[in-house]
Amino acid sequence: MNTELLDALTALERDKGISKQVLIEAIEAAIVSAYKRNFNQAQNVRVDFNQETGTIRVFARKEVVDEVYDSRLEISLDEAKRINPNYQVGDVVEIEVTPKNFGRIAAQTAKQVVTQRVREAERGVIYAEFVDREEDIMTGIVQRTDSKFIYVSLGKIEALLPVSEQMPNETYKPHDRIKVYITKVEKTTKGPQIYVSRTHPGLLKRLFELEVPEIYDGTVEIKSVAREAGDRSKISVHSDNPEVDPVGACVGPKGQRVQAIVNELKGEKIDIVRWSADPVEFVANALSPSKVLDVIVNEEEKATTVIVPDYQLSLAIGKRGQNARLAAKLTNWKIDIKSQSEAEQLGIYPRSSSSFEVDEEEISEVE
Template identity: 85%
Template sequence: MSTELLDALLVLEKEKGISKEIIIDAIEAALISAYKRNFNQAQNVRVSFNPEVGSIKVFARKDVVDSVFDPRLEISEEEARLIHPNYQVGDVVELEVTPKDFGRIAAQTAKQVVTQRVREAERGVIYSEFIDREEDIMVGIVQRQDARYIYVSLGKVEALLPVTEQMPNEHYKPHDRIRVFITKVEKTTKGPQIFVSRTHPGLLKRLFELEVPEIYDGTVEIRSVAREAGDRSKISVYSENPDVDPVGSCVGPKGQRVQRIVNELKGEKIDIVRWSDDPVEYVANALSPSQVVKVLVNEEEKATTVIVPDHQLSLAIGKRGQNARLAAKLTAWKIDIKSESDARKSGLLAEEEKPQLDVFYSFDEDME
C-alpha cells in the first residue's frame, strides 16, 4: 500500500497541481470518520498517517482530570502518571488504540471522502487559474448547446456562453474554435462556473491588443470602445508619441491587422478614430465618416450640438441612428445632430465654415 499510495500522491501533485499535504489532511480526516463509524467509538481521536511507509495509527486523546466522568474522553491523574510521571491535571494523554483490521476498513470507508476532497482541491486550483483570467480572452471549442447556453470547452473547464452574449450573425457548431471574452468566474458547490461573451466590448479591445504590437507595448492606447456586436463598432485610439500614427498602427499594412479582427468577428464593421481631450475634435472624429461643420459644446450638461452638411445628415445619424448612438457611447457626450440649413435658420451657424476633418478609418469585409 505504501508505495502505491506514495506514487499516487506524487502524480496528483505533479499533474493536477494539488499539494501532497492537502491530500494527506483529507486522508487523516477520513480515517477519523471511518474509525468512529466502524468501531462505534465517540472518543476524541487523532490519526497519524505516514505516507512514506504507509503506516496508520489511531490515538485516543484524553484529558487528565481529578475525577473521571467519561472514561472515553478523560483519564485520572493517577493513571496518567503510570504512563509518564510528568503528567498532571490539564494535560492531554494520547493512547494508541489502532484496531488490528483498521487498515482494510479505513481504505474502504475513506475512499469516497478522499476522492471528494481531491475533487474540491482540483476545483480550487481551476478557480484560482481562471479568476486571474477575468476580462481576458481565450480560445475555446464549442461542445454543445441548449436553449440557454452554448457550452465552450476551455480545457480544464466548460464555460457558458449565454444567448444574450452570442453574436446575432454567428451560427455555432460542435467543434468550432472561437475566441471568447471571460466576463465572470464564480465559485459554486459544483465547481467554478465561467461565463463568457462574444458581444462584450472587451473582446474587441483584447483582439486589438493581440493584433497590434503598438497597443501591446503601450505606444498606442485604446481610450474607448463602443460596440453593437455583429454590426458595427467604434474604437478611439491615442499615442503620446507624435511620430506614431495611432489609427494607422491599428489598421496595419494594407489593412491586414484590422482585417484579421473583422474576420474573427464575422464581418463586423469597425470605425477607428483618433482620441482627443478636446470634445469638439473628439466628437467630430467620432461621427466619421460624416463631415462636421461645427460642434457646439455645453460643458455643464456634457452635451454637444453637431452641425453637418445637409447631404451628410443621414450619414451622420446612420441607419436607425446607429452612427450617432455609437459616437455618443464612445465619447460619453450627448450628441444632437442638426443639418447646416436648420442650424442657419435657428442662428446656430452664422456664416460658412469649413468641415472639421480628422484621421479616420472604417473597415469591413466589403472594403479593399
C-alpha cells in the first residue's frame, strides 16, 4: 500500500463527492474482515491506516486479566506489564500482528471497497438527479423492447416504459427519440429504477409548457387535463390578464403550437377550452365542439344536466360517450346530456330563470 491509494482517495473526494474519511473507515473495516478470513483469525483486531504514508498495520486487541481463558482475546497482567508497566486489569493491550504478505491482500481489499463505494456514490448522484425530476418530461431514445417494457435511455440511466403506459396508436423502434413523463423514481439494491409514461395526463401538460411561453412564464395557467391517450384529450386554461386570450395562446399562430403537440402524440386530438369558476360556463365550454343551450346545476350532488340542440346530441356525447366522459373528468362534475326535445318533454327547458347564453365565438375558437 502506498501514496497512490491516498492520491486516488483525494481525487474521488474531489470528483465524486465521496468523503475521504468515510472511504478510509470503510477500507479499515473491510481489511479487518479480510484479515480474519485469509488468516483464519477470530481475535479482536484493529486496522490502522496511515494517511501520510498509505501503510496499513493490523493490531490484535487483548484485555488484561488475572487469569487467561482465551489467549486470542485476553492477556495476563504479568505479560502486559512486560510490555508496559502501567497496564492494569481491564485495560486493552494492542499488539501488532500484521502478516508479512498482507500488503497484497490489503491492496486488493481496498480496491474492492473503493470500487463499490464509487458505484454506490454514482447511483446516489443519479437517484438525486432523477428523483427531483418526477412529474417532469424528458426526451429519451428507445433502446430495446420485451413483453413487459420498452427500455428508454435517458442518458445516464435506462428508464422503463411499461406496456400499460404505452400509447395504443404508437409503435416503438430502437433509436426512436420520444418524449416521456417520469412517473416514479425508486431506489433499489441495483441502483435507481425510473418508470416513465406516454399516456399520463401530465405528459400533455408538460408538452404545453414547452410549446407555449405564456404557460411557462405563468401568464396562462392549465387548470385541468383529461386524457384518453392516443385518441382525444381536453385541457382547460385560464389567464388573470384580461388582455391575454388563453385558448388562442395555446393554439398558437395558425395552430402551430397545438399542432406540434398533436404531432408528438401521433395525431391525438386535443380540445382546448376556457376555464371558468362558474360551473355552468365551464361545463358548457368543456363539451365543445358541441353547442350547449342550457346547463342546470345540482350543487349538492355536484351534477349537471346539459341541454343541447337535437342535431348536436351525438356530437355532445361523442363516439362511445368519449366527449361527455372527458368533459366530466375535466370539470369534475357529473354531466347528464339531454336533447332539446327531450328536455322540453320533461319540462326542464326552457327555464324562465335561466340566463345562460351560448358564446358562439368561444366555441368556434376551440373547433
